[in-house]
Amino acid sequence: MTRDPQTAAGPPPAFLLLDVLAVLVFATIGRISHDEGAGPVDVLGTAWPFLVGCAVGWALSRAWRRPTALRPVGVPVWLATVAIGMALRALADAGTELSFVVVTTLFLGLFMLGWRLVAGRFARGAR
Template identity: 40%
Template sequence: MKRTAIWALLDIAIVLIFAASGRSTHDEQNTLVGVLGTALPFLLALVIAWVTTRQWTRTAQGTPRALQVWPAAILLALITWAGGLGLRVLLGDTINGGFPLVALGFLTLSLVGWRAIWALIESKRAGRSSL
């Protein structure tokens, strides 16, 4: 349970970094309220993605789903991205220009990336322990 909370916090941190970096790119102040306001649609979508993909459970093989790159992490990233964009529009903001592609790239690379690195480390660790 402790690890699951850490993984959830890592995903939340990624969304907050995404919002803060976007605000910096557009010369907006990175106040706590500003970053949270920008991140809100994506944070809500992240919660939906966590619930939809059941990140706190284990696969049939016993792997924590939160560490499963395919399909759990890919779906998590796509739901967070699509849901975040949709909620952003519903909340009255825009998604013009290259923003959807930047969001897709950042969220996918980050949310899937840390899981892929973790899986690689775990597989190396398991390989060593069997020697």
């Protein structure tokens, strides 16, 4: 039986954890770089809109079926994370300056798509 190279071994929750970790690292680095508190409550206060966006992206793309696929999973999860995260920040009257949107989009794209590229390479190499 051959495996789909875009379906890596391991339970989907482990892959969801990688996306959550990307958001938490992003929030932590951002808070530290702006000399703001980086305790768990502080980081979650910054990360929650993006975590909601990530959850919506996972649900809409049914990411648990092929969590390592760039398309149709990785790109929609990444874009939902950024778009919904920014919309929730705007509703909460938090910062959504253009520079923040650009940095958020690039950082989360690098990390959320990056681990999928690595996982996809490993899956193809294992075949």
